[in-house]
């Protein structure tokens with residue numbers, strides 16, 4: 456018998472509905488609860504309709520009261536608004552009404568798991584389960600382990616994740632967990648690199664709101680050059696600026712700030728002023744038809760709504776980009792080493808799985824390191840560190856800088 460068989464999902468928005476569908480799909484009993492009854496009913500009927508396998512429709516139900524939703528749950532997964540006070544209040548109530556043995560999980564992208572664990576009154580039975588969107592498709596789940604979690608409960612949660620055919624990567628509670636922790640500094644660095652190139656290219660002061668069309672044309676050429684270089688190396692499915700437009704610049708800026716603040720405003724993670732300028736000028740990406748590139752409409756599908764240039768012609772990628780991808784690779788590999796050095800994950804493979812399955816990278820950080828060569832990457836970082844007057848963004852991680860011969864063998 457499985458130790459987790461009955462699951463309650465609180466919140467039936469994008470993530471809650473996706474999580475419930477992913478669990479229902481494998482024959483578990485799921486109850487959904489939301490304060491918005493209309494959303495709740497819609498989510499449940501859509502899950503039943505879209506289920507590919509022949510599922511017993513009785514296995515997914517909605518509850519009209521929280522008491523009914525949680526009364527016999529083995530595991531409660533919370534996916535409500537991203538607000539710590541609201542989540543703590545919810546967990547405080549759940550702690551009072553849920554059965555003693557029920558394990559609690561939050562799907563938060565950025566908030567403190569320990570604070571919620573404390574509010575729930577059951578810190579030994581509280582874990583972070585960070586699913587990715589679209590949940591039915593994305594296989595990665597970051598299992599965030601607060602210090603207070605009991606090992607037996609961690610084991611039960613790990614087994615449950617396997618039972619719903621997802622891949623769980625265990626990580627210590629830390630800003631951005633694993634995927635966003637690597638992705639965001641790398642995106643941020645892409646903005647810094649673009650800013651550097653733009654400053655060297657256009658003569659006017661770099662204030663996006665005041666640029667003339669000729670300057671915009673040049674900016675577009677430069678960001679396309681960076682995206683083209685990353686695409687040519689087949690590192691990501693799309694260029695970093697394509698990805699930013701798809702995700703939404705406001706979301707990117709928010710997560711960049713979470714990491715910056717999570718590391719006590721360390722200058723290593725200061726969000727790039729250019730990123731903030733796009734945000735302040737409301738150039739938010741595909742959802743407003745204008746971000747780093749232009750778009751014909753608000754569709755989020757790059758195949759039917761391609762990136763356009765300033766004349767609204769489809770962007771042509773550059774065959775021989777001037778931008779050297781090694782700068783990007785150095786940022787990726789260095790941040791990945793930091794995550795290992797800080798003990799956030801157990802081993803190198805956790806990083807590879809996280810970036811392949813959670814961010815859909817074509818080449819994971821340590822595969823890139825292997826292909827590119829550690830010496831070249833370290834040399835690039837050291838040069839950048841020196842040229843920038845010891846900017847901490849380029850400081851090689853201690854682990855990388857002093858790689859032991861045993862570890863080096865891993866990269867041969």
Ligand SMILES: NC(=O)c1ccc[n+]([C@@H]2O[C@H](COP(=O)([O-])OP(=O)(O)OC[C@H]3O[C@@H](n4cnc5c(N)ncnc54)[C@H](O)[C@@H]3O)[C@@H](O)[C@H]2O)c1
Pocket residue numbers: 465466467468469470471488489490491494534535536537538541545562563564565585586587588
């Ligand atoms: N959207 C993503 O790509 C993504 C990815 C990973 C994690 N997350 C995290 O998942 C959580 C949910 O995000 P989302 O995008 O699904 O949000 P959403 O706005 O689509 O859905 C939130 C739902 O929670 C309900 N709700 C709010 N307060 C409630 C309460 N007290 N009790 C019950 N229901 C309540 C709302 O009615 C709404 O249906 C957030 O913590 C977010 O950070 C989001």
